[in-house]
Amino acid sequence: MHTIINKKQITLSDPMLDKNLLEFIRENLDLTGTKNGCGIGMCGSCMVLVDDKPVQACRKTVRHIVGKKLLTIEGMALADGNLHPLQQAFVDAGAIQCGFCTPGMVLAAHALLLKNNQPSRDQIRKAIHNNLCRCTGYQQIVDAIEQAAHYYRSQRNTSMHTHKIQHTVADSTSQ
Amino acid sequence: MPDIKQKAWRNDAFAKVTGKAKFADDLKFNGMLHAVPVYTDYVHARIEGIDVEQARNMEGVVAVLTAADVPGQIRWGQIQQDYHMLCEDKIRYNGDVIALIVAESREQALAAMPHVTIKARPLPKVLDAEQAMQPDAPLVHDDKGTNLVVHHKVRRGDPAEIDKKHDITVEHRFETQFVEHAYIEPESAVCVPRGDGVMEVYGSMQHPFSTRRFVAAMMGVSLNEVEVISIPMGGGFGGKDDTSAIVCARAALAASITGCPVKMTYDREWSMRESYKRHPYRVDYKMNVAKDGTIRAVKTRIVADAGAYCSVTPWVTWRSTVQCCGPYSVPNVHCDVYGVHTNNVFTGAMRGFGSPQMNFVIEQMVEEAAEQCGMDGVAFRRKNMLRQGEETITGQKLDGHTVSLEQVMDEVITAIDYHKKLKPCSRGKANGDKLYGIGLAVSYRGMSLGAEGKDFCAAIINVQFDGSILLESGIHENGQGSESAFILLLAREMGVNHDRIRYRRSSTSVIPDSGTTVASRGTLMGGGAVVNAARKLKSMMAETVAAQLGCDAQHIVFDGEHLRAKDSGKSISFDETIREMYQKQNFPHAFGVFKSPKVSWNEETGQGKAYFTWVYGCQAVELQVDARNGRVKLLNAVAAHDVGRAVNPPMVLGQYYGGMAMGMGYGLKEAVQINDGKISNDNFNHYHIARATDMPDMKAIIIENADPLSPSRAKGIGEPTNEIMAPAIANAVYNATGVRYYTSPITIEI
Numbered sequence: 001m002h003t004i005i006n007k008k009q010i011t012l013s014d015p016m017l018d019k020n021l022l023e024f025i026r027e028n029l030d031l032t033g034t035k036n037g038c039g040i041g042m043c044g045s046c047m048v049l050v051d052d053k054p055v056q057a058c059r060k061t062v063r064h065i066v067g068k069k070l071l072t073i074e075g076m077a078l079a080d081g082n083l084h085p086l087q088q089a090f091v092d093a094g095a096i097q098c099g100f101c102t103p104g105m106v107l108a109a110h111a112l113l114l115k116n117n118q119p120s121r122d123q124i125r126k127a128i129h130n131n132l133c134r135c136t137g138y139q140q141i142v143d144a145i146e147q148a149a150h151y152y153r154s155q156r157n158t159s160m161h162t163h164k165i166q167h168t169v170a171d172s173t174s175q
Numbered sequence: 176m177p178d179i180k181q182k183a184w185r186n187d188a189f190a191k192v193t194g195k196a197k198f199a200d201d202l203k204f205n206g207m208l209h210a211v212p213v214y215t216d217y218v219h220a221r222i223e224g225i226d227v228e229q230a231r232n233m234e235g236v237v238a239v240l241t242a243a244d245v246p247g248q249i250r251w252g253q254i255q256q257d258y259h260m261l262c263e264d265k266i267r268y269n270g271d272v273i274a275l276i277v278a279e280s281r282e283q284a285l286a287a288m289p290h291v292t293i294k295a296r297p298l299p300k301v302l303d304a305e306q307a308m309q310p311d312a313p314l315v316h317d318d319k320g321t322n323l324v325v326h327h328k329v330r331r332g333d334p335a336e337i338d339k340k341h342d343i344t345v346e347h348r349f350e351t352q353f354v355e356h357a358y359i360e361p362e363s364a365v366c367v368p369r370g371d372g373v374m375e376v377y378g379s380m381q382h383p384f385s386t387r388r389f390v391a392a393m394m395g396v397s398l399n400e401v402e403v404i405s406i407p408m409g410g411g412f413g414g415k416d417d418t419s420a421i422v423c424a425r426a427a428l429a430a431s432i433t434g435c436p437v438k439m440t441y442d443r444e445w446s447m448r449e450s451y452k453r454h455p456y457r458v459d460y461k462m463n464v465a466k467d468g469t470i471r472a473v474k475t476r477i478v479a480d481a482g483a484y485c486s487v488t489p490w491v492t493w494r495s496t497v498q499c500c501g502p503y504s505v506p507n508v509h510c511d512v513y514g515v516h517t518n519n520v521f522t523g524a525m526r527g528f529g530s531p532q533m534n535f536v537i538e539q540m541v542e543e544a545a546e547q548c549g550m551d552g553v554a555f556r557r558k559n560m561l562r563q564g565e566e567t568i569t570g571q572k573l574d575g576h577t578v579s580l581e582q583v584m585d586e587v588i589t590a591i592d593y594h595k596k597l598k599p600c601s602r603g604k605a606n607g608d609k610l611y612g613i614g615l616a617v618s619y620r621g622m623s624l625g626a627e628g629k630d631f632c633a634a635i636i637n638v639q640f641d642g643s644i645l646l647e648s649g650i651h652e653n654g655q656g657s658e659s660a661f662i663l664l665l666a667r668e669m670g671v672n673h674d675r676i677r678y679r680r681s682s683t684s685v686i687p688d689s690g691t692t693v694a695s696r697g698t699l700m701g702g703g704a705v706v707n708a709a710r711k712l713k714s715m716m717a718e719t720v721a722a723q724l725g726c727d728a729q730h731i732v733f734d735g736e737h738l739r740a741k742d743s744g745k746s747i748s749f750d751e752t753i754r755e756m757y758q759k760q761n762f763p764h765a766f767g768v769f770k771s772p773k774v775s776w777n778e779e780t781g782q783g784k785a786y787f788t789w790v791y792g793c794q795a796v797e798l799q800v801d802a803r804n805g806r807v808k809l810l811n812a813v814a815a816h817d818v819g820r821a822v823n824p825p826m827v828l829g830q831y832y833g834g835m836a837m838g839m840g841y842g843l844k845e846a847v848q849i850n851d852g853k854i855s856n857d858n859f860n861h862y863h864i865a866r867a868t869d870m871p872d873m874k875a876i877i878i879e880n881a882d883p884l885s886p887s888r889a890k891g892i893g894e895p896t897n898e899i900m901a902p903a904i905a906n907a908v909y910n911a912t913g914v915r916y917y918t919s920p921i922t923i924e925i
Contacts, residue, residue: 032201033194035409037359038443042859045359073194087192094183094825097833098654099191100360100409106192125867132859134357134410135654137832138867140183140825 003065005029006075012066021064022046022057025072033073033103037132044131047104048072054111056130073103076110085151086110086144093144097135105131109145117152119145183825185659186678187407187652196407199363199379204436207365208237209281210429212445213274213291217266218302218852219313219518220295225273230290235283237433239291240275244432247395251424253385253417255324255485257316258521260393260421266295267315268483268518269853270449277429277437300852304480304515305457315483315516324481324514325489327496329781331568332507337472341463345544349460349536349917353480353847354453354840356525357864360409362450363440364423366390366430369402373684374427376403380419381411381653383681384688389420390427398683401427405680411653412837413524413693417486418450447857451486452847453525454479454514456495456532462540463507468548470559472507473500473568477533479522481514486523488514490627495529497785500568501537502580502619503559508568510781518852524693526834530620530898531841535919538616538902543915551597552906553588556617557581570782573789575772577880579817580791584617586815586876587793591615596797603913605802612911615795616902620895621786623696626776630696631768632689634704636665636712637679638763642750644671647679649689650701655893656826657697661705663823664887668709670733671749695790695891698822700769702887708767710886716752719759723747772884788884792816792895794835794903800911805923807843807908809869812900815876819890824877830892831875836865838900843920844869 001012016024025034025048034057037045041059048057049071050064076084083091086109096102105128112119112127119127124145125138133141190196227239242249242263252258262271274291278284299313306312307322315322364378374394380386383403390401403423408415426439441449456479463472477495481488492514499510545555561567563578588594593613601610624630634648646665652658658678666673689701716738717728724731724747726740733739739746747755756763776783797811814831821827844863848855856862881888901919909915912923 026201030203031194032197035198035360036200037361037409038859040443040858040860043359077193083189083192090192091185091188092182094185094829096183096185096188096191097656097826097829098358098360098410099187099196099407100198100358100654102191103194121872125870128867132357132359132864132866134359134412134837134864135833136829137834137836137865137873138870139832139873140829142867142872 001066003067004069006072012062017061017063019062020058021060021062024062025057031072031074035100035103037100044104044108045101047107047131049107049111052111052114054108071107073106076106086113086148089144089148093140093147095136095140095144101131101133105133105141109148113145113149113152117149117156119149121146181824185656185826186662187658198360198407198409199365199377200440202365202377204365204367207436207438208277208279208429208433209284210275210277210426210437210439211281211284211288212272212425213276213288214270214448215266215273215293215295217295217297218269219298219300220266221298222262222264222266222293222295224294226292227274230276230287233283233287233290235279236276236287237279238277238429240277240429240432241273245393245428248392251389251392252485253487254489258417258421258484260424268520270520272449275425275429277433300518302517302519302852304478304517307515307517308513315518322516324485324516325492327493327512327781329496329499329508329510329568331782334509336507337474337509341471342466343464343544343547344461345540345547346461347540347917349458351456351532351535351919353455353520353849354525354845355447355847355862356412356414357862358410358412358414361441361443361446362419362422364426365436365438366423366427367436368430368434372400374401374431376401376423376427377406378403378419378423379408379415380423381408381415381651382420382691383651383683385416385691386420386423387683389424393424393428394431403683405651405682408653412526413528414450416524416691444857447862448854451521451523454481454488454491454522454532458532458536460536460540462544464544464548466548468545468550468555468558470503470505473505474509475499477512479512479514480519481516482519482521483516484521486521488522491524491529493627494621495533496781497569497621498530498533501534501541502561502617502791504561504565505568519849520854526837527894527898528694530618530894531901534616534618534898535901535905538899539905539915542906542909553593556584561619569785571784575884576788576882577817578791579878579880580617580619583791583815583817583878584793586878587615587795587813590874590876591795591797591811591813593795600910602910608802610800610802610911612907612909613795613797614903614906614910615793616899616906617793618895618899620790620898622788622790622890623694623699623771623786625786626774626783630690630700630771632700632704633687634701634708634767635686636708636765638753640753640757642675642753644676645679646676646705647681647686648701648704649681649686650697651692653692655697655830656823657692657701659826660698660822661701664702664705665709668706669713671736695893695895698887698889699885699891702822702889703769703885704767706886707769708765711767712763712765715761715765716756716763719756719761720747720752769886788882788890790817790890790895792899794899796903796907798904798907798911800908800923802925805925807923809839809871811871812873813876814873814896815878816892816895817878817880818892819882819885820879820888821877822887822889827877827892828875831896832873834893834896835873835900836870838897839869839904840865841919842901842904846920
């Protein structure tokens with residue numbers, strides 16, 4: 001049994017499967033960027049992505065990630081160690097105060113932007129509706145996500161572009 | 176597209192956005208044990224025995240501690256030492272803790288929780304502050320002989336004017352609710368007994384020095400035997416003082432007795448059950464007004480529910496006393512404020528600190544009085560508002576800073592187009608299913624502690640041989656961005672780039688006790704200390720190179736990473752100057768202090784110079800009420816506050832938006848439900864704070880009238896933004912529905 005956690009394959013054993021996913025992430029994997037704010041899935045501090053979908057880890061067990069891809073905040077930064085543009089947008093927009101909700105908030109935003117890279121401000125607010133923040137009043141978080149959407153659009157264009165080129169090459173080969 | 180005009184900068188942003196920032200519960204130490212608290216079902220009861228034997232024998236349990244195990248003080252507190260950190264004689268509220276279970280794992284500690292048993296005799300409860308003031312009421316603290324915690328008053332002007340019949344008298348009773356701070360990180364502490372006998376404390380707390388006092392008191396050791404180390408903390412809003420300090424003290428007790436590091440992390444339910452709340456107020460308020468709209472007199476009686484312990488009730492209620500008439504000139508005032516013990520959850524500091532309750536009252540009273548005078552609320556405010564050089568109700572002349580109330584009000588009125596939007600307000604006549612309303616509120620707020628406490632703060636600048644700078648201060652980073660603000664202030668003062676400065680997270684063993692990081696005083700007091708330290712350092716540096724630059728030290732300016740002679744333009748780099756200082760065996764090290772200018776208070780008359788400076792603010796909201804179900808939707812919100820000087824503008828904006836969202840919750844959503852002394856909504860499924868979908872896009876207007884009494888010219892902003900949203904909403908709800916709501920949170924009945 002395997003899972004892919006932040007791009008690394010991990011082997012899971014049977015006794016682990018019923019462990020609470022949040023405890024597993026924090027204690028077994030030492031990935032403490034995922035936080036515990038309420039323990040009942042109402043605050044989003046423990047939000048992680050499972051196959052690109054937002055999940056509140058405190059409400060799941062390890063079984064939920066078997067054969068799937070788990071992304072925690074520690075896996076967000078780019079391969080070269082630089083901040084992901086979404087993270088940079090959070091910094092630039094002043095979207096960070098105490099920082100306790102930030103990891104979950106970034107992941108909720110990432111899930112949205114992977115799905116919809118041109119969200120309206122209302123759509124952004126709905127997408128982070130499950131993530132509580134007591135410091136910021138959300139406005140600069142919404143600003144950050146709106147700003148970061150540029151990057152997701154440019155990525156999509158690039159990947160479509162790349163895809164097109166490959167297609168052209170394939171076409172020319174077949175000719 | 177969002178308009179990010181200025182990119183924000185914070186020294187801790189990278190750590191927080193990558194998940195690398197280590198909060199208390201993220202820390203691990205070798206051999207670390209885990210502690211949990213034990214509560215009882217009682218609200219008020221005499222303890223006859225606590226049986227810990229069964230729990231002690233459970234697997235993994237290392238110790239079960241009760242009051243009998245406390246070597247030092249069992250009772251502590253910031254003002255009165257009445258808080259039982261572990262209960263010995265009585266249960267005074269449902270959040271009281273009778274024992275700590277310390278085990279090898281948290282699971283084992285949790286498993287043992289139900290196995291601590293208590294034998295107790297229930298006592299009659301008192302759950303209403305008014306009833307608690309009656310002579311035959313049950314006593315919460317037998318040794319105090321009374322439930323009265325404090326009585327503040329204001330006596331101003333002619334008593335006959337107060338009772339005499341006036342042209343217009345508006346009189347109402349208002350009630351406000353218990354409010355939870357709802358910091359997203361629950362309390363957590365990790366205590367590590369060090370080989371040299373010092374107890375090291377890492378905690379989610381907003382006041383390391385207060386925490387140190389609680390820990391040292393409980394352990395019965397001197398202050399230098401406890402070192403509280405600042406780490407990132409997940410929000411406080413005034414709520415991470417007493418309870419957080421007590422959690423740290425309990426973890427320290429467990430660490431001391433077991434000799435092992437101990438972590439004590441709270442569940443949300445424990446946090447909401449045990450931690451103090453914002454005081455609920457019952458306010459009887461009478462305002463006498465002349466026909467021309469001049470306020471003649473105010474009489475008010477205010478009863479605040481202090482709950483089971485004193486905490487900072489005398490200070491919270493003192494601010495309510497000073498600010499009981501809002502920013503208006505009132506010649507005759509009779510004000511009594513009582514803080515009273517009950518068996519409810521105790522109440523203490525929360526963002527606003529006694530002002531949100533009073534502003535909810537005053538700003539509605541003012542609108543109602545205006546209406547009865549046939550005046551517009553804004554015109555009524557203009558007529559009565561305090562202006563430059565005028566006297567507050569406590570006899571303080573407002574001078575030494577810019578009294579900018581009218582300026583902030585005009586900014587908001589223009590930005591939201593208030594007068595134009597007032598006309599189409601529904602006043603109860605629905606357009607389809609929707610009722611529309613606009614409303615505003617203003618306030619003034621005394622900055623920092625005022626006459627309630629000693630107010631001074633320290634900062635240390637320590638420049639290294641290579642020119643890099645270490646800065647630390649006695650103010651704690653609660654998430655508001657104090658560290659970044661101080662770095663920016665220092666960089667500007669020294670004329671260097673901020674990237675050469677590192678903030679050194681301080682500990683209680685290296686910097687003097689600079690008071691609590693509360694009362695919107697961080698930037699004002701801490702920033703003042705940083706600026707004063709920088710000026711000392713500059714003078715030392717200038718002396719070092721004056722001869723070289725061929726001028727007097729006073730004629731050297733610091734900019735562009737250089738020291739430059741004002742007249743000749745001759746310069747030397749910052750780095751070279753520092754090397755020169757080391758060569759001459761002078762440390763480029765400066766200790767700076769900012770002491771608040773003099774304030775005064777007479778407890779008998781309620782007169783005095785309460786605060787050395789004031790912040791003026793105005794907020795307005797537009798909203799829609801669904802006529803079918805009474806649901807309120809905010810459509811727009813605008814705020815203007817005079818912050819003196821905005822040191823880090825994006826972070827100032829964050830204080831506006833966050834304060835307004837929290838204020839929206841106070842006005843419309845949040846209330847701790849207490850049934851027969853027990854809190855029933857102890858998590859976010861039933862206690863509803865603002866979510867992203869509850870808030871509209873807000874407009875924040877920063878007004879900067881540099882404050883001459885503040886070395887950095889900055890004042891404070893954390894609390895002002897949170898104290899007038901609820902009355903602005905209440906006034907908008909009135910303009911929408913035609914109905915006034917005297918109870919918060921506002922629940923519209925259809």
